[in-house]
Amino acid sequence: MNPTMQPTRIEKNATDVCHMVLDSATEDVLAVGPSPAVIDGLVAVLSQHESAPTVRLLATESVLKEAVGEFTDASAIADLVADDVLSLRASAARLDGPLLLTDERVVSLVTTDERAAGLATDDAEFVGAARNHYADYWTDADPFNLRTPPxxxxxxxxxxxxxxxxxxxxxxxxxxxxxxxxxxxxxxxxxxxxxxxxxxxxxxxxxxxxxxxxxxxxxxxxxxxxxxxxxxxxxxxxxxxxxxxxxxxxxxxxxxxxxxxxxxxxxxxxxxxxx
Known part of the structure; x- marks a missing residue:
């Protein structure tokens, strides 16, 4: 096995994959192109995790609007934003993903109706290039206006x-x-x-x-x-x-x-x- 590739992690759902990624992250996590299910997973983990890293979440405006369409979901996200644990930006560009980028690896999430998989690489050169690439997308994106109170x-x-x-x-x-x-x-x-x-x-x-x-x-x-x-x-x-x-x-x-x-x-x- 290529030493820079990590074994695929098969989990019950997207939340479990998010838990696996956030548990091992030591710096901020950049979430790119997440589906509503992945956003739900990130919010669930961040809401329960006392020492989780901060997450910068970059998605299209339509996906973000769907994620905050219900009061309970939106108010839970608003709590995380108010606590500076989560930040949201809406990108007009077409995004790859769902991807979770930590300081040490890039994880691509693949979900089916029953299971979810995290396909990961820890190749340092690739991870650095990917984070720089998507950091530019983050810089160019607009902050997402969340109107629901925490x-x-x-x-x-x-x-x-x-x-x-x-x-x-x-x-x-x-x-x-x-x-x-x-x-x-x-x-x-x-x-x-x-x-x-x-x-x-x-x-x-x-x-x-x-x-x-x-x-x-x-x-x-x-x-x-x-x-x-x-x-x-x-x-x-x-x-x-x-x-x-x-x-x-x-x-x-x-x-x-x-x-x-x-x-x-x-x-x-x-x-x-x-x-």
Whole structure:
């Protein structure tokens, strides 16, 4: 066997290949042309790894948009970006890959429906040339604008602005949302969480805008949508000065009887029934 070639590593999935690569990397890793599955694998490893190297992720804009299409995925990526563990750039050029380039080797990922393989070389001259080559692509690419707030910030501010019970309800609904195939999104579950805890629309929408989740106008529009379909109701709460504010309440008995983790499925079913 050529001494500069490493044996092919066959793993269960792309996440395991990413784990293998990041565990042995001593400097930053450049990920080039990753598929959404490889991005998921990198995020999973970085989120669990206390001493992982930093990763520069270079992909086409369409792939990055797909990777951050769901709130849970996007907010987890945002956490890593905020912690300076991960950086994202969108390239207009056609990219080879998926490739993971460390300081010591280049790994090409090949995936099938059931397994994933890491084809690697540690030839020093080739590794150096490859890193320089793709570093130029990185320099020419544009930073990717991630608009979703970090999940940790969402969780911490919910507990600070409201209480632990409301924050726990949101977390249960967020986990359920990640597994749901319905049309609900992070603003919907914020409103349902607020309604389950009888919070004010003003308070949850102000929180959502300040944390970067969505504008108050979006919260208002979503509230109207859920209210028209009977998922939530409101009651007026007088204040000293100005118009009364609206308290959010769950509007359907099935939602009122559901656990927080079940609310998403029940709400999705109710919305589907009236569409």
């Amino acid at each position: 999940l940790s910030r969402v969780q911490e501010t919910l507990e600070t602005e409201f209480d632990a019970e409301l924050a726990d309800d949101f977390e249960a609904m967020r986990i359920a949302l990640a597994e749901s195939e319905g049309d609900l999104d992070e603003v919907d579950i914020s409103l349902l969480t607020a309604a389950r805890n009888e919070a004010l629309l003003y308070d949850i929408s102000t929180w959502g805008e300040s944390v970067g989740l969505a504008s108050r106008a979006t919260f208002s529009r979503k509230k109207t949508h859920l209210e028209e379909r009977g998922l939530i109701t409101t009651e007026k709460v007088p204040i000293d000065v100005g118009r009364p504010r609206l308290r959010l309440l769950l509007g359907d008995d099935r939602l009122q009887e559901a656990d927080a983790g079940e609310v998403v499925a029940v709400a999705a079913g109710l919305l589907a029934a009236v569409q």
